[in-house]
Amino acid sequence: PEIEYLDYEAVVERDWAVDDEDLFEKAAAADLEPPEYGSFEANEAEYILEAAEARGHEWPFSCRAGACANCAGIVHDGAVEMDMQQILSDEEVADQGIRLTCVSRPASDEVKLVYNVKHLDSLQDRVI
Ligand code: FES
Numbered sequence: 694p695e696i697e698y699l700d701y702e703a704v705v706e707r708d709w710a711v712d713d714e715d716l717f718e719k720a721a722a723a724d725l726e727p728p729e730y731g732s733f734e735a736n737e738a739e740y741i742l743e744a745a746e747a748r749g750h751e752w753p754f755s756c757r758a759g760a761c762a763n764c765a766g767i768v769h770d771g772a773v774e775m776d777m778q779q780i781l782s783d784e785e786v787a788d789q790g791i792r793l794t795c796v797s798r799p800a801s802d803e804v805k806l807v808y809n810v811k812h813l814d815s816l817q818d819r820v821i
Pocket residue numbers: 753754755756757758759760761762763764765793794795796
């Protein structure tokens with residue numbers, strides 16, 4: 694699968710909304726470059742955080758075990774399967790599309806993911 698990624702801080706800096714349907718089109722049109730915006734190939738057996746690291750990306754993490762929110766991302770498009778976790782609420786997972794990238798694998802050919810969403814106000818109580 695192809696992971697197209699966008700840094701949450703780049704979204705905030707430009708006053709974009711993380712739930713904007715056209716977010717990734719805006720990023721592409723704005724000529725953002727890695728590490729803010731780009732893509733890489735991952736395989737379905739890999740956790741997304743590990744796949745990013747294996748390709749030279751430095752994404753935030755702490756526990757690497759689904760027990761904090763440091764590695765959180767928002768799935769903008771595509772499917773991502775997450776292992777058992779007890780940090781995120783059902784609403785955050787189902788409605789906001791938040792996933793813990795250290796325990797999540799790509800489950801569609803293309804995934805658009807906003808990484809670095811540990812800076813969301815709503816996650817501050819779970820960031821280490
Ligand atoms: Fe803690 Fe992923 S690094 S949940």
